[in-house]
Amino acid sequence: MILCPFCGSPTRVYDVRQEHRKRRCEKNTEHTFNTVEVVAGSRAANSRGTKSAPLGPVQQEIVARLDGALLSAVDLMAVMETNSKSRIGDALRGLRQRKLVRIAGYQMVGRTVGRWSPLYTLGSAPDAPEPRRDSAAINRRYRANKAAKKLGPWSGLLLEKP
Numbered sequence: 001m002i003l004c005p006f007c008g009s010p011t012r013v014y015d016v017r018q019e020h021r022k023r024r025c026e027k028n029t030e031h032t033f034n035t036v037e038v039v040a041g042s043r044a045a046n047s048r049g050t051k052s053a054p055l056g057p058v059q060q061e062i063v064a065r066l067d068g069a070l071l072s073a074v075d076l077m078a079v080m081e082t083n084s085k086s087r088i089g090d091a092l093r094g095l096r097q098r099k100l101v102r103i104a105g106y107q108m109v110g111r112t113v114g115r116w117s118p119l120y121t122l123g124s125a126p127d128a129p130e131p132r133r134d135s136a137a138i139n140r141r142y143r144a145n146k147a148a149k150k151l152g153p154w155s156g157l158l159l160e161k162p
């Protein structure tokens with residue numbers, strides 16, 4: 001039951017548009033408000049993320065690859081020999097909606113301006129928190145990369161690779 005946010009009385013639906021409902025308070029007809037209510041059979045309830053639909057072939061392979069492993073989307077593309085980022089991304093999104101796959105950690109990608117890329121594994125535990133962007137480290141890598149370019153072939157001998 002959805003109660004009136006103004007006075008706490010029971011409410012009735014008086015207008016429906018897909019999952020959007022307009023509700024009115026039973027005590028005071030001036031108390032009206034909008035809700036989003038997903039009901040059985042609506043578009044939202046039948047999206048690909050629902051538990052009842054079987055896993056697709058790409059999702060099944062991801063589950064097999066992630067069993068006991070920690071892989072990024074790029075790693076999955078490599079081991080599954082596909083160039084389609086969206087196939088992997090869509091499959092991962094559906095698996096995450098079903099609480100079959102979680103983010104267990106992050107790795108830094110990109111040599112100069114680094115960003116954190118999620119590492120996936122099987123499980124329904126909450127995702128690992130995303131590390132904060134460290135702007136000092138980004139600046140340090142940028143300067144080191146620039147200095148290495150200036151030094152040309154000597155750079156590997158004189159500087160640690162960023």
Ligand SMILES: [Zn+2]
Nearest residue numbers: 004007025031
């Ligand atoms: Zn009310």
